[in-house]
Amino acid sequence: MPSPKAKNPGRGGGSPVLGSSNGRFEFLSLTKPTNRSSPPHLLQRQGSDPTTARLRASESPARRRGSSSSTGSAGGQPEEDGIRLNPSLLRVALSSLLAIDLWLSKRLGVCACEDASWGSARPLMKLIEVTGHGIPWLAGAAYCLYKSDSAAGQEVMLNLLMGLLLDVLLVAIVKAVVRRRRPAHNRMDMFATFSVDSYSFPSGHATRAAFCGRFLLAHLVLAAPLRVLVLLWTGVVGLSRVLLGRHNVTDVVFGFWMGYCQYNLVEMLWLSPQTLQGLLGQLA
Numbered sequence: 001m002p003s004p005k006a007k008n009p010g011r012g013g014g015s016p017v018l019g020s021s022n023g024r025f026e027f028l029s030l031t032k033p034t035n036r037s038s039p040p041h042l043l044q045r046q047g048s049d050p051t052t053a054r055l056r057a058s059e060s061p062a063r064r065r066g067s068s069s070s071t072g073s074a075g076g077q078p079e080e081d082g083i084r085l086n087p088s089l090l091r092v093a094l095s096s097l098l099a100i101d102l103w104l105s106k107r108l109g110v111c112a113c114e115d116a117s118w119g120s121a122r123p124l125m126k127l128i129e130v131t132g133h134g135i136p137w138l139a140g141a142a143y144c145l146y147k148s149d150s151a152a153g154q155e156v157m158l159n160l161l162m163g164l165l166l167d168v169l170l171v172a173i174v175k176a177v178v179r180r181r182r183p184a185h186n187r188m189d190m191f192a193t194f195s196v197d198s199y200s201f202p203s204g205h206a207t208r209a210a211f212c213g214r215f216l217l218a219h220l221v222l223a224a225p226l227r228v229l230v231l232l233w234t235g236v237v238g239l240s241r242v243l244l245g246r247h248n249v250t251d252v253v254f255g256f257w258m259g260y261c262q263y264n265l266v267e268m269l270w271l272s273p274q275t276l277q278g279l280l281g282q283l284a
């Protein structure tokens with residue numbers, strides 16, 4: 001005859017459940033180990049952590065059945081331990097990564113001010129900063145769109161402009177959600193910034209450099225040396241963000257990844273002249 005626990009496996013939240021022992025029903029606490037033959041170290045890990053107990057109790061019955069059927073009731077324990085250890089391992093890994101990130105970024109911020117070890121290179125880094133700023137890119141793409149006399153050129157410039165606007169928007173959203181402060185050694189002396197630019201994750205310059213770099217390589221016919229120059233520029237813009245002390249390394253790495261993905265998005269949303277005419281026709 002099935003025990004009440006088996007009949008009603010998911011109910012009860014964090015409260016005790018009924019179990020059968022020698023024909024007598026008794027209460028089994030979900031916060032206490034049920035298998036008395038478990039080794040002590042497992043008992044301790046299963047043990048009295050109330051968060052763990054709540055997590056176990058809220059696990060779906062199907063999942064609990066699944067884990068015990070795959071390994072058997074006793075063999076299921078290491079798997080359950082793994083499930084509960086993973087979040088804390090992940091937390092430790094993340095905090096270690098963040099600590100390394102902060103330490104490395106501080107050490108690399110050698111142009112963060114004039115007195116820093118590479119302070120004399122700061123003007124050059126700030127010049128590189130301007131080459132990755134949103135305003136010159138938006139103005140440049142709009143100007144080329146206006147000046148372009150071929151349909152193909154207009155199409156490319158229009159999509160570059162759309163991608164740049166999308167980039168400003170997406171970066172602002174992520175910055176506003178994540179709200180990571182810029183490194184303490186940063187001097188906030190950038191030109192033309194929004195309020196979200198007081199946050200550092202992700203680097204808007206890095207997203208733009210990755211997006212524009214990919215876009216130019218894919219849509220402009222460039223000689224090999226120029227292609228190398230585009231790649232170098234992308235890398236140097238990202239590196240200069242850390243050297244200037246504007247960003248932590250992870251802001252730039254994530255920014256590169258985001259800009260790379262934004263290019264895929266622009267390819268998916270690609271505006272053809274027909275689409276554009278349709279849109280303009282609807283507006284008129």
Ligand SMILES: CC(C)=CCC/C(C)=C/CC/C(C)=C/COP(=O)(O)O
Binds near residue numbers: 168193
């Ligand atoms: C159309 C429109 C709203 C254009 C705004 C262009 C603009 C001011 C972009 C901000 C560029 C900027 C300072 C980004 C911050 O870059 P990080 O690398 O420091 O995140």
